[in-house]
Amino acid sequence: MPIAKSTMGETVQAGVGKSTTSTDQVKLGGIFNVQCFDVDGNLKWEDTFHNLVVNEGLQDLNNKYFKGVTYSAAWYLGLVTGPGSGTTYNAGDTLASHGGWTEFTDYSGNRKAVTFGTPTLADPSVINNTASPSQFVITGAGGTVAGAFLTNVATGTSGILFSEGDFTGGDKIVASGDTINVTYTFNADAA
Secondary structure (H helix, E strand, O other): OOOOOOOOOOOOOOOOOOOOOOOOOOEEEEEEEEEEEOOOOOEEEEEEEEOEEOHHHHHHHHHHHHHOOOOOOOOEEEEEEOOHHHOOOOOOOOOOOOOOOOEEOOEOOOOEEOOOOOOOOOOOEEEEOOOOOEEEEEOOOOEEEEEEEEEOOOOOOOOOEEEEEEOOOOOEEEOOOOEEEEEEEEEEEOO
16 A cells, blocks of 8 residues: 655744834924913913924034033023014024014013923923913013014023924914913923
8 A cells, every 4th residue: 555645844934134223212392382461460362382493402402411511501581573474483593593583572671581390200301481481571562472482591692592483373462561471391202
């Protein structure tokens, strides 16, 4: 009796590859929250909007954190005037040169100091001034406000422009006696 033979085979191949690029990155970003109250303390309007951290701000962040270049914890908020249709923001903007917008200065005093709280120990790490919003008391005739910016100087154009942003809901009208409260929240996310 003949014996039938069958053969069966299986081939397995495996490979291991290594990517030469890393996908680890840190995402940085900020959000402005602006509230306007009338002379009687009633909320007139509110807007929350993302910012553009400009090239100069990114360079300053790296210089201070990684290179140990002279550091000052002084930060100030400023307002941008409208009309917004002519307002543009560019990554190349600096405090001395920002052709797409004009600073709004119809308020008492200089740009308003920012008092940041303690950053969170989390991912993302968050720092903000919500416990002590920067306050602008509008004087004169008032005008149109279109956004806000963050810098390291109270006056002039010789400082660092860190970030800038435009209202999402369009330009806002302010009148003498109004108070504008601005908070800035900055996130560092290991995404």
